[in-house]
Amino acid sequence: MIEPVNKNTLTIAVSKGRIFKELLPMLNKAGIVPVDDPDTSRKLILETNQPGIRLIIIRAADVPTYVEYGAADVGITGKDVLLEHEGTELYEPLDLGIARCRLMLAEPVGAPRVSGRLRVATKYLNSTRKYFAARGIQVEIIKLYGSMELAPLLGLTDKIVDLVDTGNTLKANGLVAVDTICEISSRLIVNKAAMKMKKNMVKQLIDSFSAAITR
Numbered sequence: 001m002i003e004p005v006n007k008n009t010l011t012i013a014v015s016k017g018r019i020f021k022e023l024l025p026m027l028n029k030a031g032i033v034p035v036d037d038p039d040t041s042r043k044l045i046l047e048t049n050q051p052g053i054r055l056i057i058i059r060a061a062d063v064p065t066y067v068e069y070g071a072a073d074v075g076i077t078g079k080d081v082l083l084e085h086e087g088t089e090l091y092e093p094l095d096l097g098i099a100r101c102r103l104m105l106a107e108p109v110g111a112p113r114v115s116g117r118l119r120v121a122t123k124y125l126n127s128t129r130k131y132f133a134a135r136g137i138q139v140e141i142i143k144l145y146g147s148m149e150l151a152p153l154l155g156l157t158d159k160i161v162d163l164v165d166t167g168n169t170l171k172a173n174g175l176v177a178v179d180t181i182c183e184i185s186s187r188l189i190v191n192k193a194a195m196k197m198k199k200n201m202v203k204q205l206i207d208s209f210s211a212a213i214t215r
């Protein structure tokens, strides 16, 4: 565990792209304005207008790891990512209501009933395992890192578990959603030690994000 040393600094872990875009107005409302835009800058540490507050730009799936170990004090990441993360040194105090989508089970339109053991492609191993275990269904899960929609089209698997928002990606690939596994949105996560040692800064951030949430 990395001990948070300076009580007056706050390191916020975020991923670029979709989450950052939706988070930016909330950061601005909290009075935090990044000096650079992560989508155009190659910098991985972004200073902000507030001397003690910096953003680190990492992959969405790495956000819980940085926060867990205290390398970042707080982070913003999707519930889908948190469901895959096994750590215990995190608090999840706030649903930011951004980057909303659903984790869904999908299959090719008109797919025949699967005889034999079901094969499912996903990058969400934990959520998929739990979903099928809860239903007593034997399943072979094939781990992919992206473009899950392709797997049933080429006969790699019978179904997929992936994120769905508009449904356009499923539709464009001849797939249809058959069940919702979980509603997803981005959450604020906080390192347990930072929650104590940087209580004031963290509380201020939670309060101003709370006030900026649009439901």
Ligand code: ATP
Pocket: 015, 016, 017, 018, 019, 059, 060, 061, 077, 078, 079, 080, 081, 099, 100, 101, 163, 164, 165, 166, 184, 185, 186
């Ligand atoms: P990486 O780019 O690091 O491989 P990624 O492709 O999952 O990760 P994004 O596509 O930016 O990164 O997704 C980040 C988060 O945004 C996801 O973990 C999820 O919570 C949410 N998300 C993903 N796809 C959608 C979508 N189509 N609509 C709304 N939110 C989404």
Ligand code: PRP
Pocket: 146, 147, 162, 163, 164, 165, 166, 167, 168, 169, 170
């Ligand atoms: C995500 C997700 C789906 C798509 C769903 O991919 O993995 O493929 O969005 O959104 P839709 O229902 O609105 O079509 P993303 O756009 O992040 O691309 P990626 O494969 O690079 O992650």
